[in-house]
Amino acid sequence: MLQAEPHFAEVFASPKARMATAEEVVSSMEQHGVDTSVVLGTNWCSPERSREANDYLLESAARHRGRLVAFCGLPPRGTEAMSLEVERCAAGGARGMGELRPDVMGLDMSDETATTPLAEALERHRLILLLHTSEPVGHPYPGKAGLTPEAVYPFLLLHPNLTVVCAHWGGGLPFYALMPEVARALERTYFDTSASPFLYRPQIYSHAIQMVGEAKVLFGSDFPLMPQHRPLSEIRSLSLPQRVEHLVLGGNATKLLGL
Ligand SMILES: [Zn+2]
DSSP states (O other), X not given: OTTTOHHHHHHHSSTTOOOOOHHHHHHHHHHHTOOOEEEEOOOOXXXXXXXXXXXXXXXXXXXXXXXXXXXXXXXXXXXXXXXHHHHHHHHXXXXXXXXXOHHHHTOOTTOHHHHHHHHHHHHHTTOEEEEOBOOSSSOOOTTOSSBOHHHHHHHHHXXXXXXXXXXXXXXXXXXXXXXXXXXXXXXXXXXXXTTHHHHSOTTHHHHHHHHHOGGGEEOOOOTTTSOTHHHHHHHHTTOOOHHHHHIIIIIHHHHHHTO
8 A cells, every 4th residue: 555655655664653543532532631623634635535534534523523523635536526525535424634735736837727626625614725835945854845825825825715724823924924925925824833852842833923923823733743831831831811822732733623
């Protein structure tokens, strides 16, 4: 299977790589006091595998109603297939699609013709798009070849009505929110903190909140790669105002997901 799925293999071929079942996610949530988790799909080369994985996410979310919220993976072939899968997953209870790695899908995010049907399908169903974004500089890691701020920005300009979450702090995009025109383009863009301790010093929280605003930062762990307790204790050690900590650790997500 790993040979047929080179991008999956890039991240999961290592003996250190971790995977979790829905039950393991819920059990870890219980252990660390997490009420609700967004569980994400990934990018498969095979459309059948993509569909099967999405079914698992949707069934798991239905089974653990309220505890797990499904974001489904986009299928690999063509914009029409993507739009159809958005429809199907929306009907199955998905709240978003992603985590999307456009490089894996061969999707040019600056191409209006290629991305518009997808954006329209997502908007029609009020679904959120979660993008794997990464830094243009710094240490390499499996999956780093994602969307840099430079690559994601044209997409955000093309689809201003789409709600987007840029994972891993947007690869540094929050810094450019200090430019007024970028701040306007980020009106419906959020940033998650997944894998933060692997990437940034803890000061990233207060700096990013200053740059994009406290309403735009969503706690993410990257479980099971990163167990929830590590970033949770990092955030709690920062002495952020209680209100801000509450927003980052769930208040913003609750509002965004309409929970
Ligand atoms: Zn990612």
